[in-house]
Amino acid sequence: MLLCWLRYGGEIMGPTSFLFPNEVHITWTVMIVLYPYITGMVAGAFIVSSFYHVFGMKQLKPIARFALVSSLAFLLFATVPLLNHLGKADRALNIILTPNFTSAMSGFGYIYMAYMVIVILEVWFSYRSDFIKKYHNAKGTVKFIYKILILWNDNDNDNTKKYDHKMIIFLGGLGIPVACVLHGYVGFLFGSIKANLWWSTPLMFIIFIFSAIVSGLAVLLWLYIFVHWLRKTKVNQESVDLMSKWLWGFMIIAVTLELMEILSISYERTEKWEILSKLIFGELRWSYLYLQIGLFSIGSFLILSLTSLFKMKTQYKNFLIWLSSGMLLLQVLLMRWNVVIGGQLVSKSLRGFTGYFPGLFEKEGILVGLIILIVPFILLRYFDKLFPFFDSQKISETK
Amino acid sequence: MEDINRKKFIQLCMYTSAGLFAGYFFGFSKNEVDVTNLSFENLEKFDWGYVIDTTRCIGCGACVRACKVENEVKDTYFRTWVERYEINGKEVVRVDSPNGALSSFSHDNFDSDIVKAFFVPKICNHCYNSACTQVCPVGASYHSPDKVVLIDKDHCVGCGYCVQACPYACRYIDHEVGTADKCTLCYHRIHQGLEPACVDACPREVRIFGKYVRFCMNADSEF
Numbered sequence: 001m002l003l004c005w006l007r008y009g010g011e012i013m014g015p016t017s018f019l020f021p022n023e024v025h026i027t028w029t030v031m032i033v034l035y036p037y038i039t040g041m042v043a044g045a046f047i048v049s050s051f052y053h054v055f056g057m058k059q060l061k062p063i064a065r066f067a068l069v070s071s072l073a074f075l076l077f078a079t080v081p082l083l084n085h086l087g088k089a090d091r092a093l094n095i096i097l098t099p100n101f102t103s104a105m106s107g108f109g110y111i112y113m114a115y116m117v118i119v120i121l122e123v124w125f126s127y128r129s130d131f132i133k134k135y136h137n138a139k140g141t142v143k144f145i146y147k148i149l150i151l152w153n154d155n156d157n158d159n160t161k162k163y164d165h166k167m168i169i170f171l172g173g174l175g176i177p178v179a180c181v182l183h184g185y186v187g188f189l190f191g192s193i194k195a196n197l198w199w200s201t202p203l204m205f206i207i208f209i210f211s212a213i214v215s216g217l218a219v220l221l222w223l224y225i226f227v228h229w230l231r232k233t234k235v236n237q238e239s240v241d242l243m244s245k246w247l248w249g250f251m252i253i254a255v256t257l258e259l260m261e262i263l264s265i266s267y268e269r270t271e272k273w274e275i276l277s278k279l280i281f282g283e284l285r286w287s288y289l290y291l292q293i294g295l296f297s298i299g300s301f302l303i304l305s306l307t308s309l310f311k312m313k314t315q316y317k318n319f320l321i322w323l324s325s326g327m328l329l330l331q332v333l334l335m336r337w338n339v340v341i342g343g344q345l346v347s348k349s350l351r352g353f354t355g356y357f358p359g360l361f362e363k364e365g366i367l368v369g370l371i372i373l374i375v376p377f378i379l380l381r382y383f384d385k386l387f388p389f390f391d392s393q394k395i396s397e398t399k
Numbered sequence: 400m401e402d403i404n405r406k407k408f409i410q411l412c413m414y415t416s417a418g419l420f421a422g423y424f425f426g427f428s429k430n431e432v433d434v435t436n437l438s439f440e441n442l443e444k445f446d447w448g449y450v451i452d453t454t455r456c457i458g459c460g461a462c463v464r465a466c467k468v469e470n471e472v473k474d475t476y477f478r479t480w481v482e483r484y485e486i487n488g489k490e491v492v493r494v495d496s497p498n499g500a501l502s503s504f505s506h507d508n509f510d511s512d513i514v515k516a517f518f519v520p521k522i523c524n525h526c527y528n529s530a531c532t533q534v535c536p537v538g539a540s541y542h543s544p545d546k547v548v549l550i551d552k553d554h555c556v557g558c559g560y561c562v563q564a565c566p567y568a569c570r571y572i573d574h575e576v577g578t579a580d581k582c583t584l585c586y587h588r589i590h591q592g593l594e595p596a597c598v599d600a601c602p603r604e605v606r607i608f609g610k611y612v613r614f615c616m617n618a619d620s621e622f
Binding site for chain 2: 018020021022023024025027028085086087088089091092094095098099100102103104105106108189193194195196344347348349351
């Protein structure tokens, strides 16, 4: 009913369709879809790790380190789609060297670097004791690598552990606002472009922050359950239950905010609704209405409602949580697509739409996009050897 | 005064007229600024004017072709273009600009009930508080001292943020070069005392270009 009202409430444009000649080209491609998607997972995963490290939520202890290292793995690849997109990637450092501070984008290098330093330091303090133990047990080249990692200092006693813990709390606390800024700022980049009706809203950066938390929680839950299924080990049910409930809550907030924004535009009946209604019910009908909102938002909401409100067999429950996490990962990816690409489909003349679909083997095409998206997961697999995420002993105890 | 006879009076009047004429001419020519020799400080006080008289445009596309040739603008990109507006009896507007009007317009009119039709040539507005220069993260988009919005292509990173910010779709990323591109008002020409290529090519004097003060006087007298 709401959809019908939104559709027929707005005035329908005439049969005209016009683009300014330069609008035939889409400037921001699938690479710019991936960039906020990856930074969203970075910020979301870090916030989850901070729930344990800063706020002391012990239910999240089994997943806290995993969240932190995941954040680092994704962070290392966050700039790759941007560099691939830049027309002059060799001049990328100009953003740091000659920033134009009237531009929101000029802050990118500094925010990214600050966040990188915080995450690397927090990972280092979290794993310092483990590195020292491995240093003592290792031989040859590996021992030398660990010697570098511990910075030639193998002091590991109660005092150093207390200091490490203090630093982790401090860095985690500092990291939460920086993570929000990192991703909120991406939303701000879009929301502050008044020339684009689909983007221009002060709510954009809040929507981005909440969707980041959703994607962070979803990717952690999805990986956590998947890895334990693969290794045939038992998950910590308390952690999974708590995270799935949070995922449920945060996805409700994120989707509600997004829908409220559209409801507000449609209710105002300004001239922008005339073209945006055609965008939503025409160009983005499949990617936005049917898939992002219909299947992946409402679908995962219903599944998470089942797992959160009703009792069921743990095996089924975990499968449903894993399924809904995967669905929410796709929901957030589609949200990024619909924001980034959807906004560019609308002509600035407000008289028509352009079209876009990435090619398979282009420089900024599907294949390159998939590689950029998959590589952080492969890196995470190898990070497990350097920074073991899960305490296998405790898992075997719970068996 | 008693010594002045009729002949002397006429002589005095002629000298005075000649003096006034010479003075006026001298004064007028002093206002004519030679931009090619202006210092940077004087250039900052300087401003260009550009008016498009849509009532005179016939949509021939000569301006678009001249711009393409002068600035080596690649296919499917446009620094200037012409739009055709047709309004029928039901007040429905149809707008088109096939290939930016590079080859003018065909006669595929909207319908036979057209009550009004006109052409609108488009170009970068060189806004004073331009969104494109505000959002450029590296300061490659900038205002020249004489207030023309330009791009330093040796510094541009090709992020495309300016393209998104321009409300008139006057910018684009030249994918062959990898940097942003737009109308420069033919900066290389106007600083040699020439007019922009599009102005020069227009057969109907639709595009009027000049120094801001003088230009305003002309515009006032014309409209």
